Amino acid sequence: MITPEIREELRRIQIDLKKPFPPSFHQIRELPGKGYWAFVPHQVIRQRLDEVAPEWLSDFSSVEVLGSDAVCRCAITILGIRKEAIGSVPLVAATNKDGKDVSRGSAADRVSAEAFKNAAEAWGVGVYLDDQAFVATYLSKNAEELSDKVKNELRSLITYLRNKGELLPPNSTVSAKPIPKTQQSTVKEGSILHDMSGVSPAKTISKAQAQRLWAIARNELKLSDTDVKAVFVEFGVESTNNILATDYNKIIERLKAYGQF
Numbered sequence: 332m333i334t335p336e337i338r339e340e341l342r343r344i345q346i347d348l349k350k351p352f353p354p355s356f357h358q359i360r361e362l363p364g365k366g367y368w369a370f371v372p373h374q375v376i377r378q379r380l381d382e383v384a385p386e387w388l389s390d391f392s393s394v395e396v397l398g399s400d401a402v403c404r405c406a407i408t409i410l411g412i413r414k415e416a417i418g419s420v421p422l423v424a425a426t427n428k429d430g431k432d433v434s435r436g437s438a439a440d441r442v443s444a445e446a447f448k449n450a451a452e453a454w455g456v457g458v459y460l461d462d463q464a465f466v467a468t469y470l471s472k473n474a475e476e477l478s479d480k481v482k483n484e485l486r487s488l489i490t491y492l493r494n495k496g497e498l499l500p501p502n503s504t505v506s507a508k509p510i511p512k513t514q515q516s517t518v519k520e521g522s523i524l525h526d527m528s529g530v531s532p533a534k535t536i537s538k539a540q541a542q543r544l545w546a547i548a549r550n551e552l553k554l555s556d557t558d559v560k561a562v563f564v565e566f567g568v569e570s571t572n573n574i575l576a577t578d579y580n581k582i583i584e585r586l587k588a589y590g591q592f
Contacts, residue, residue: 337410344409346561347383349455354473357466359484367488369466373444376451384409389447394439399423401438405446407454414453418446458565463488464497465567534576541571544579548586562586 333341352371359369380387392404401422406415420441436444452458460466467489474482492498536544548554562585568574574582 333412341410341412342558342561344384345455346564348379348451349458349564351459351469352379352457354470354476355478357470357477357481359481359488361487365491367484367491369463369470369485369488370460371457373448373451376448376456379456380407380451386410389450391443391446394442396422401442403442403446405443405450407447407450409454414450416446416449416453418442418444418449420445455565459567462567464492467492467498536571536574536576536579540576540579541574544571544574544583544586547583552586552589554586554589558589559586562589 352375356371356375357369358372359367362368386409388408390406390408394401394403396402397419399422400419402417402419404415404417406413408414420438422438448457467485470477470481470485471489474485477485489498545559548559562582563569563574565585566574566578566582568578
């Protein structure tokens, strides 16, 4: 049974685990075939766990071969709560569009690292990386902290995201997928994304919707303000003033699931 003290400590830990990593910790890799992806190495993820929850534990299943993939499971346990995820990678080394080998290590090494990363993400570590438009904006704002190599790769990532419609092209005022307000606020003069600063703000929730959200959280779900703000952190917002209308229902559903370990 989880005591109130342990539950509160778990919530505190998850808030710290979900925080974005410093810009300089990020790397950008070319995806097999085409595209780019910003990530942090699994060694950095281990460091975050060591800092926030020093007594964390991990365990792995044996590596299995399913078709052309290597598969294994990893679980991370914190304060007695175990969260598990699956990792799967191709057995054959990956190559980019030029035929260059872009895989790292053996299949067993790669699948173990992938499973570990996924298990850590189940705890919230690096979950923001799934929103690559946010990551590109975040890194652009802090480009002075990046190496020249990563800056060049960031430009390739931005171009890739623009072609996918996830970031606006230069000087455009129309987008199939508007940049969230929390991302627009990070674009500053001189940054790599400065040419996107003319974007019209994305629509945020109304005052009535904000009041309904707090009523659900406090009255129906009996959550504390700390609990609610922890969920806000997951969505990259500081208060109801920053919540996008498109995220409104997602946040309410997350609040309903919050605290279930």
